[in-house]
Amino acid sequence: MVVAVSAAVLVALAAFLPLMFAAMRAARRARQEAPAAVPGSRRTGPAPVAGERPRGQVSGLVAAGLAIVVLAVAVGVAVDPTALPGTAREPGDAGVAATGRTTEVVVTAADMRFTPDTISVPAGNRLVITVRNADDQDVHDLVLDTGARTPDLAPGQSARLDAGVVGRAIEGWCSMPGHRQMGMVLHIRVAGTAPSASPDAMPDMADMPGMPGMPGMDMPGTGQPSTGDPAAAHLDFGATPSPGFTAHDPVLPPLPAGHVIRRTFTVSDLDTEVAPGVRQTLWTYDGTMPGPVLHGRVGDRFVIRLVNDTDIGHSIDFHAGQVAPDRPMRTLAPGQSLTYRFTAYHSGIWLYHCSSMPMSAHIANGMFGAVVIDPPDLAPVAHSYVLVQSELYLGDQDGSVDVDKVRAEQPDAVVFNGYADQYDADPLTARVGQRVRIWVLDAGPNRPTDFHVVGGQFDTVFSEGAYLLRRHNPEHGASQALSLGPAQGGFVEMSFRQPGHYPFVSHVMVDAERGAHGVIRVRR
Numbered sequence: 001m002v003v004a005v006s007a008a009v010l011v012a013l014a015a016f017l018p019l020m021f022a023a024m025r026a027a028r029r030a031r032q033e034a035p036a037a038v039p040g041s042r043r044t045g046p047a048p049v050a051g052e053r054p055r056g057q058v059s060g061l062v063a064a065g066l067a068i069v070v071l072a073v074a075v076g077v078a079v080d081p082t083a084l085p086g087t088a089r090e091p092g093d094a095g096v097a098a099t100g101r102t103t104e105v106v107v108t109a110a111d112m113r114f115t116p117d118t119i120s121v122p123a124g125n126r127l128v129i130t131v132r133n134a135d136d137q138d139v140h141d142l143v144l145d146t147g148a149r150t151p152d153l154a155p156g157q158s159a160r161l162d163a164g165v166v167g168r169a170i171e172g173w174c175s176m177p178g179h180r181q182m183g184m185v186l187h188i189r190v191a192g193t194a195p196s197a198s199p200d201a202m203p204d205m206a207d208m209p210g211m212p213g214m215p216g217m218d219m220p221g222t223g224q225p226s227t228g229d230p231a232a233a234h235l236d237f238g239a240t241p242s243p244g245f246t247a248h249d250p251v252l253p254p255l256p257a258g259h260v261i262r263r264t265f266t267v268s269d270l271d272t273e274v275a276p277g278v279r280q281t282l283w284t285y286d287g288t289m290p291g292p293v294l295h296g297r298v299g300d301r302f303v304i305r306l307v308n309d310t311d312i313g314h315s316i317d318f319h320a321g322q323v324a325p326d327r328p329m330r331t332l333a334p335g336q337s338l339t340y341r342f343t344a345y346h347s348g349i350w351l352y353h354c355s356s357m358p359m360s361a362h363i364a365n366g367m368f369g370a371v372v373i374d375p376p377d378l379a380p381v382a383h384s385y386v387l388v389q390s391e392l393y394l395g396d397q398d399g400s401v402d403v404d405k406v407r408a409e410q411p412d413a414v415v416f417n418g419y420a421d422q423y424d425a426d427p428l429t430a431r432v433g434q435r436v437r438i439w440v441l442d443a444g445p446n447r448p449t450d451f452h453v454v455g456g457q458f459d460t461v462f463s464e465g466a467y468l469l470r471r472h473n474p475e476h477g478a479s480q481a482l483s484l485g486p487a488q489g490g491f492v493e494m495s496f497r498q499p500g501h502y503p504f505v506s507h508v509m510v511d512a513e514r515g516a517h518g519v520i521r522v523r524r
Contacts, residue, residue: 089147092188096167099124103166106130107186109140109153112179112357114172118187127163127188137331138313138356140179142186144172152176152311155333166190176312177365178358178403231278231394232412237514239276240425247426248288248417252372252384252439253295261296264305267314267332270366271398275413275420275515280392281400282366283310283354289418290388290443291352291369294320296344298373304340308332313356318342319487320350320371331356347375348465349386349439349489358403360445364393365401366418368443370489375462381493382434387416387451389506389516390443409446414511416518423504423518430496430522437493438504444486450507451482453520456494458482463490481507496522 103125108115109132121127131142133153142161143149150159163170172186173179265285272289274280285291294302302321308314313331321342328340353359354367370388391411395402405411413420430436440451457478461469469479471493482492496502502520505512 089145092144092146092163092168092170093124093165094167096124096165098126098165102126102128104128104130106132107142108132108134109142109174109184110134112182112184114142114174114184114186117185118189120189120191121166122191123167125166127166129161129163130158131161132158137315137333138179139176139311139334140174140184141176142172143175144170144188146170149175163188177400178361181403181407182358229397231280231397231399234277234397235275235394235412235420236277237275237413237421241273241276241422245422245425247422248290248419250385250387250417250423250428252386252437253293255295255297255374256300259297259299260301260303261294262303262305263292263294264307265291265316266307266309267367268309274392274394274415274418278394278420279398280365280394281398283312283314283362283400284366285316285369289366289368290390291367293369293386294352294371296371296373298344298347298376300373301343302341302371305337306332306340307337308334310334314354314362314367315356316340316352317355318350318352318371320344320348320352320373325355329355344371344373346465347373348462349373349441349491351441351443351487351489353443358406360406361401361403363443363445364391364406370439370441372439381437383428383430384437384439385428386439386441387504387518388418388441388443389414389416389447389449389451390418391415391445391447392420392515406445411447411514413515414447414506414508415515420515421517427501427519427521428504430520432496432499432522432524435493435495436520437491439489439491440482440484441489442484442486446486447511448483448485448508449511449516451484451492452480452505452507453492453494454503454505455500456496456502456520458492458494460493461490462492464488496520498522499524 103121105119107129131150133140133155135155139152139154141150141152150161170188174184268287269281270284270287271281282289306316311334315329315331317329323342350371352369354362356362392413393402393405394412442449459471459478461479499522504518506516
């Protein structure tokens with residue numbers, strides 16, 4: 001079947017060139033025979049009948065259209081040979097004769113593993129697998145390289161999967177995002193053969209991060225079928241957002257009136273733009289990336305109800321609290337909820353994020369936010385902004401995070417508040433002489449930041465709970481950058497002496513050039 005598909009691709013590609021040249025010749029004849037359309041042209045000829053195309057133009061358009069169709073089919077089949085009618089994934093029987101007997105196996109899914117993770121089946125036997133999700137938190141499934149799969153299984157659920165007659169090594173995995181990379185794979189072997197005996201056997205993905213996906217199979221890292229349209233291909237850091245674009249609100253919300261802050265965070269999926277022309281399906285707290293900013297004082301108590309309104313497991317971890325993680329940070333199955341309580345004993349800007357595994361993928365796909373706890377006697381300023389830096393590891397257009405890119409530490413973009421270069425298009429604002437405070441948090445999951453304002457200097461720097469620099473210091477000192485690792489935060493203060501446009505960046509310059517960039521517009 002693979003050979004036949006490859007031959008079809010070659011035929012389609014070979015047909016494209018003659019059709020393209022035929023289209024070009026037909027179009028040229030059409031131009032030569034067309035009447036003059038520009039004053040001063042030397043071409044002559046009868047006036048065309050209204051609504052009628054010149055002779056040769058119709059055949060040229062037909063040839064061009066056919067060429068485009070052939071090329072589209074060729075490229076589509078090259079990406080996914082199963083797109084051709086009558087094609088399918090390689091069957092598991094490998095042509096062996098059926099014995100008429102059935103092998104039944106129970107497989108348990110828990111703790112990012114299948115148990116047993118290797119099944120031995122006599123050649124020709126039919127295999128039926130009962131998959132039981134024994135986790136108390138995560139959703140799992142089982143997908144085989146033959147195309148057979150179970151539905152998504154919530155904790156406690158089971159399903160029977162008919163794998164058909166087995167005549168070759170078959171590989172299986174959990175397609176929940178990141179689970180396969182963490183080692184949740186299943187090997188089906190033909191009894192009496194070594195694991196390497198079958199040329200169709202796929203290496204364990206847990207041991208091979210970043211392994212390219214095979215045509216027609218689940219995309220690596222996402223667990224979702226490939227659309228063949230990688231979002232990274234749409235990235236253009238010189239592009240501007242569409243008219244009417246409004247950036248993520250960077251203004252720090254005001255302090256609440258009381259000292260008990262109550263909020264409900266609903267975890268939901270959001271298909272949204274993360275750069276001009278680039279869309280991703282994010283996992284979010286309350287429908288935004290980053291999630292809502294919480295603002296409080298030292299001693300304030302927070303009561304946060306978390307509701308999981310998605311189809312996979314999620315959780316939350318507030319760095320601003322000091323609590324045993326066992327219960328409040330547990331993963332919630334779809335439809336579950338919990339109430340997370342903590343007291344803010346210390347000041348700073350604190351990360352909150354999803355702590356479900358793989359944690360890096362959940363953070364990278366949008367599940368993070370900031371809690372700002374003011375230091376005592378914090379002076380008022382004219383403007384107080386919050387910028388959260390994070391990385392984008394793009395999957396397919398409208399798809400979710402590419403976990404293999406996360407594991408390889410290869411971000412497509414680094415951004416402030418969830419969108420590449422958004423504050424170039426919709427700048428922060430200030431006036432000459434006004435004091436501006438900018439809270440900065442590095443959500444990661446992997447990249448550090450060196451926050452810098454071009455043309456400005458910081459007379460106050462607060463990092464990880466302490467002032468590194470205070471205004472009016474006897475040394476007359478100032479700072480040029482605030483350096484933070486993932487999960488660290490602080491704030492800087494400054495004022496501007498002249499009107500103008502002051503870029504702010506991560507001075508890790510490769511990151512500034514791939515989205516960690518914005519502008520402060522200063523007026524008189």
